[in-house]
Amino acid sequence: MKTRAVRIYGENDLRLEDFELPEIKEDEILARIVSNSICMSTYKAVIQGAKHKRVPDDVAANPTITGHEFAGEIIKVGAKWQDQFSSGEKFAVQPALNYKGSPYAPGYSYHYFGGNTEYTIIPPEVMELGYLLKYEGEAFYEASLAEPMSCIIGGYNAIYHTESNNYVHKMGIVSGGKTALLGAAGPMGLGAIDYALHADRKPAVLVVTDINQPRLDRAACLFSEEEAARQGVELHFVNTAKLDDVVQGLKELTDGTGFDDVFVYAPVQELAEQGDQILGKDGCLNFFAGPTDKQFSAQVNFYNIHYSPTHIMGSTGGNDQDMRESLKMSAAGKLNPATMITHVGGLNSAANTIQNLPDIPGGKKLIYTGIDLALTPLKDFAKKGENDPRFTKLAKIIAENNGLWSAGAEKYLLNNFAKKN
Incomplete structure (x- = not known):
């Protein structure tokens, strides 16, 4: 199947492009990515390119998908994992794999596995480690932000x-x-x-x-x-x-x-x-x-x-238990990761956001990979509504939630800002 992703080719070389994903193997899982929050670690990887310890030396010839704070929905499960996972389940991933001592991780090292993409192939090591984490909450952004919360x-x-x-x-x-x-x-x-x-x-x-x-x-x-x-x-x-x-x-x-x-x-x-x-x-x-x-x-x-x-x-990073705790608390309404979010955009804005992240004020920048939308501060939605009534509706939802992003805002965005083909 075809997907669209932001991939790294080298130092300060990010490209948004379409490419074909191979058919999954019996020990892999195909998933749709819904949201990915941008991390400063991604910026650091982009400015270093192959010099970064997690970015492969051959990235110029074999680009990797960026983004490691992602959440989505399982589409197809390989035979090996069908007794544990089902299509339609929401998920997050603990990205710090450290699989057999390897530094490789999603968002840095994999050709088909990362967050800034419409579809991804989850490799077997993630399931073997127990790092494909089911999410029972309503909003995908909460699962994306489970990684920084962890x-x-x-x-x-x-x-x-x-x-x-x-x-x-x-x-x-x-x-x-x-x-x-x-x-x-x-x-x-x-x-x-x-x-x-x-x-x-x-x-x-x-x-x-x-x-x-x-x-x-x-x-x-x-x-x-x-x-x-x-x-x-x-x-x-x-x-x-x-x-x-x-x-x-x-x-x-x-x-x-x-x-x-x-x-x-x-x-x-x-x-x-x-x-x-x-x-x-x-x-x-x-x-x-x-x-x-x-x-x-x-x-x-x-x-x-x-x-x-x-x-x-x-300390730097959390483990899978920390991430499970974050997912559980968010799903139960005990944590509100939306307090971190100040900007929302579509996949078309991800590359520019990553490359300019230190110069963009505010908190977390949240990318919805299935839509096209310029990175927009939440406080600017009302003004954008002067030319587009969809933004007026979004601004109203945000205002009713103390100026914060919410499950309602996410649902409206996903239903009304489809990607332009």
Whole structure:
């Protein structure tokens, strides 16, 4: 069958093109991709081309499909997997395969397997690993965003604490403790707030910092102090640019004890050092942000590491259990990944979005692969409605959902913005 996809041929060489998919083998699955959210990791792969560890050396001759935060519907199941999967089932994929030690992953390495395509062939290793994950929720975008949410959840699960005189690590944030999310008013930070408020293990105090007041205002609108209080969490949003003494100001929110858990969501030296300085006894800092500078470093208080003792670690990505938790919570309405989404577009806008991602403000950019639509900020739908009544309807649906994307908006888009042949 024919599909249309955005494929990488080399450094800064992306092409939207039609090509034929082969017939699936008995150990493969054919699927229709509905949505794919754009990740900064894809941008990094595109600017590096074959130099990227996940992109094959022969990509110029054998291009690979981009996109790894995708969701869709199973179309045809090879004989080997017919007792486990059926056509019509919704799915997401845990993309961090690490199959037999290989770095290859969807969105980087496969000729027929990725997210920025109308149809894809899921290879056998995905099913063998148990990484083809069924999704019981309504909206496809929630399943797409399960991958970035799983990274957030993985960060919460990877952070740890110790016991004096016992050689054990207690994994996870301190339940009923004090947590700080630094530089966290961006898309991943919003997901981290959502999870902190609605997961089974919650802090008693949650402090969110940023230096961008409009982003903080949006976060406060999405997650009110009243809603947090109903979850048993005391929530504070702090613009640290307005504090004369950031460390002192943040510590005062803990009654001077410091924080049990600190997450740094931006690769900024000053932010990393602030995170270290606000740790309390046995506090743990998770440096979640991924720097592009291989020499990135910051000062650390080793006195506190030795005597307090504080801990510093980092996490990147989540595992299949983290992703299953995200899918389950989203399907149950406990998480709302739509808080991350600020732009929506069709497959025709994916290549340009990827190549210019660092320069496009806002949060997650969501691509619907079966339609043609210029990448559009949600806030611009009303204006576009002046020339197209479909956008007026979409703007109304978004406005009725606190300015957020929704299952209703997705359904209307898919039903009314068909690809032009």
